Amino acid sequence: ILVLFLWFIAMLYACFQGVRFLVFLSIPLGIALGWFLNDVFGYFWNRKNKWGALGSAGIPLVVFCAIFLNMGHKISLSLYPLMNDTWYKVLNILSESTPKDTIINSWWDFGDWFKVVGQRRVIFDGQSQNRPQAYWMAKALLSGSERESLGILRMRNNGGNRAFEIVDEYIKDPLRSMLLLESLVTLESSQAREVLSDFLPGSAVFEVLILLFDRPTSAYFVVDDSMVYKIGAISYLGNWNFSKVYIVQNFNKEEKDRILDYLARLGKNKQEMQRLYQEA
Numbered sequence: 001i002l003v004l005f006l007w008f009i010a011m012l013y014a015c016f017q018g019v020r021f022l023v024f025l026s027i028p029l030g031i032a033l034g035w036f037l038n039d040v041f042g043y044f045w046n047r048k049n050k051w052g053a054l055g056s057a058g059i060p061l062v063v064f065c066a067i068f069l070n071m072g073h074k075i076s077l078s079l080y081p082l083m084n085d086t087w088y089k090v091l092n093i094l095s096e097s098t099p100k101d102t103i104i105n106s107w108w109d110f111g112d113w114f115k116v117v118g119q120r121r122v123i124f125d126g127q128s129q130n131r132p133q134a135y136w137m138a139k140a141l142l143s144g145s146e147r148e149s150l151g152i153l154r155m156r157n158n159g160g161n162r163a164f165e166i167v168d169e170y171i172k173d174p175l176r177s178m179l180l181l182e183s184l185v186t187l188e189s190s191q192a193r194e195v196l197s198d199f200l201p202g203s204a205v206f207e208v209l210i211l212l213f214d215r216p217t218s219a220y221f222v223v224d225d226s227m228v229y230k231i232g233a234i235s236y237l238g239n240w241n242f243s244k245v246y247i248v249q250n251f252n253k254e255e256k257d258r259i260l261d262y263l264a265r266l267g268k269n270k271q272e273m274q275r276l277y278q279e280a
Contacts, residue, residue: 004028083113087224091117094220102218103157107141107227107234108134114222123156132161138238141227151185157216163208170200175249176266178242183267189213195267243268247280 008028014021037060044052087110094104095118103121104114111125124133133156140152155163168177180199184192192212196205227234243263250259256277263273 004032082109082226087113088117090222094118094120094222098220099218102220103216105137105153105157105219105221106223107137107230109226109230110222110224123160132164135237135240138234138236140238141234142238145186148186151187151212153219153221154214154216155181155185155212157219158214159211163211166204166208166211167200170204175242175246179246179263179268180266182242184208184212187267191267195265198265241276243273244276244280247273247276251280 005028008025011021011024011028014024037057040056041053044050044056091113094102094114098120100119101121103123104118105123106114108124108126108129111122111128114120114122115125123137124131136152136156140149140156143149143152164177164181167180168174171177171180180195184195187195189209189212193205193209196208200208246263247259260270260273260277264270
C-alpha cells in the first residue's frame with residue numbers, strides 16, 4: 001500500500017509537469033483496483049456465496065470491457081494514414097522539379113516525408129523539433145508582417161541557427177541575443193547594420209548580414225490545410241515574448257529608463273516596450 005501510494009503521489013505530481021505522464025497513473029490505480037476486486041471476490045467466496053463472488057468479478061469485467069471496446073472502436077474509426085495520394089504526388093513533383101540542394105520549409109510533421117519521398121532537406125523534422133528552428137518557424141507562420149516572416153525564413157535557410165550563435169558569441173547572453181535577432185529580422189539591411197554595429201565587430205556584422213539578407217539558393221515553403229488544427233502548438237511556441245522576459249528579469253535590478261533604452265537600442269518599438277513595462 002505504501003509503495004502504491006508513493007507511486008501515485010509521484011505520478012500525480014509529474015502530471016502537472018506534462019500531460020503525457022498521466023499514462024503512469026494507470027499502473028498504481030490498476031493494481032489497486034485489481035486488489036480491491038480480489039478482496040471483494042474473496043469476501044463472497046469465503047462465505048460460500050458463489051453468485052456474489054461471480055457477480056463481484058464478472059460485473060466489473062463486463063462494464064470495463066464494454067467501455068474500452070467502445071472507446072477502441074471510436075479511436076479505430078478516426079485512424080487513417082496522414083500520407084495520401086495528393087501529398088505523394090506533390091512530394092514527387094518536388095523531387096523531380098527542384099534542385100537537389102533545395103530546402104523545404106514547413107512544420108515539422110511533414111519533415112520526414114520531404115526527406116524520404118521528396119529527397120530534399122528540411123528546416124526541421126520530428127527528430128529536431130526541440131531545436132530553435134521550431135520557435136522561429138512558428139513565429140514566421142504567426143507573424144502579421146511579411147517582412148518579418150521573410151527575414152526569419154532567409155535566416156533559417158541560409159544558416160539554420162548560425163546567426164544566433166555568432167551574435168551570442170559576442171553578447172554572451174542568450175536572452176539578449178534573441179531580443180537582438182528578433183528585431184533584426186524586421187529591419188532593412190542598412191538599419192540592421194547600424195544596430196549590429198553597436199554590439200558586434202565589423203567581420204561578425206558582415207557575416208550576420210549575409211545570413212539575414214542573402215537570398216537562399218533554393219527554398220520552398222509548403223503548407224496544407226491540416227496545419228490549421230496544429231495552430232495550438234504553433235501558437236504556444238511562436239508567441240513566446242522575450243521582451244516580457246527581459247523586463248521581468250530586470251524589473252528590480254535596473255531603472256525603467258535604462259531597461260527601455262536598451263530595448264530601443266535593440267530595435268524594439270519603444271511604445272510597445274513601455275506598455276509591457278506597465279504590465280510588469
